Amino acid sequence: MRKTIIFSTVLLWVGVTGSVEGxxxxxxxxxxxxxxxxxxSDGSPDISADGLTLYFDSLRAAGLGSWDIWMTSRETTDGEWSPPTLLPAPVNGGYSDSGPSISADGLSLYFASDRPGGYGSPDIYVAKRETADxxxxxxxxxxxxxxxxxxxNHPSISSDGLMLFFGSARGGGYDLYVTQRATTDSEWTVPVSLGMTTNTIYNELSPDISSDGLSVFFDRRGASGDRDLWVAARDPRSDGPTAAMNLGTPINTWYEDTDPSISADGxxxxxxxxxxxxAGGQDLWQVSVAPVRVMPDLNGDGVVNLLDxxxxxxxxxxxxxxTDIAPAPYGDGIVDYKDLAGLSEYWLTYPGQ
Known part of the structure; x- marks a missing residue:
């Protein structure tokens, strides 16, 4: 049965002028x-799962002389950010320490460093702690x-801790790779390239995997010649991403736009x-995001009803x-209660409603 998906470009915020891209x-x-x-220069932001702590790297004068990892926090997701603090040793060590990625439970911090004892420059490391305190x-x-x-460089750990995305020049150019493991106590597998649908002759860097595992944000050279932000949807059934889409304006500009990090709620x-x-150099920015809504008209008759x-x-x-419509955009490989819930959101909905 042909599945017809009707895209609705209705803004999800009242009174906000938005841009629909990708x-x-x-x-x-x-x-x-x-x-x-x-x-x-302040870059490589990574937001914690609860949205209350932002890790990033910085070349600010108060650091140790190279890229260091800093953090800022707030009491609520609507609160003001506190003055950033430098993560102490042994995370920062006076070397180039950058590209932080915090695990969903806040107990593992992945980052890149050129400190001695590695295999290249830089390498990916992980620091752990027993509790958040x-x-x-x-x-x-x-x-x-x-x-x-x-x-x-630029690791990004998935919300379940079983996939690690990162950028690498091992193939000659800068491309995106992913390594996986069966459990959080298992060994990582040999990394594989995200493939030609995502990696190109240009440099792909700074991947960030969404909390649902279905979108990979990253940066790549854009039409302006500087780096732009892009996104590739990931099909969990094939474990591969689709062709990447430029996020467009107002996210991307004629300047350098890099190092994306999507919040857990998206x-x-x-x-x-x-x-x-x-403030000067590279700064940290944020922007509100909402997905384009889809109407799951499964039989193509223009309405979601008992036939669907x-x-x-x-x-x-x-x-x-x-009929595997949820979670969007590819489903999860089985028709079950998630798809029923997805259908119910559009019950008796017609195009344009």
Missing amino acids: GFIFGTPTNLGPVVNTVG DPWGIPENLGRTVNSSSYD CTLYFGSTRPGG LAEIASHWLKDDPS
Whole structure:
């Protein structure tokens, strides 16, 4: 049965002028302000799962002389950010320590470093702690299986802790790779390239995997010649991404726009940019995000009703792409209660409603 998906470009915010790009609706980017940003370069933001802590790297004068990892926090997701603090040793060690990625439970911090003892420059490390109140332990190199003799940087750990995306120059150019493991106690597998649908002759860097595992944000050279932000949807059934889409304006500008980090709820995108309006150098910015809504008209008759419900019922507990509609955009390989819930959101909905 042919599945017809009707895209509705209705803005999800009242009174906000947004831009629809790449399946998302964006608000207006705002600078995180002088409390967080400095006249130096501030980049690679990574927001915690609860949205209350933002890790980033910085070349600010108050650091140790190279890229260091900093953090800022707030009491609520609507609160003001506190003055950033430098993560103490052994995370920062006077070397180039950058590209932080915090695990969903807040107990593992992945980052890149050119400290001695690695296999290339830089390598990917992880520091761990027992509780959120404990200090970070000694960072561990992820080993020769993950790291190469070349450039490995900007790790992004998935919400379940089983996939690690990163940028690497091991293949000659800067491309995106992913390594996986069966459990959080298992060894990482040999990294594989995200493939030609995502990696190109240009440099792909700074991947960030969404909390649902279905979108990979990253940066790549854009039409302006500087770096732009892009997104590639990931099909969990094939484990591969689709062709990447440029996020467009107002996210991307004629300046450098880099280092994306999408919040766990998918409502805010943090990134670095050299655009005007900041404190100087590269600053940290944020923008509101919402997905373009879809109407699951499974039989193509222009309305979601009992006939569409019958389609789901006839394929119940089966792997049927035509009715496996949730979670968007590809489903999860089985027709079940998630698809029923997705259908119910549009019950008796017609195009344009």
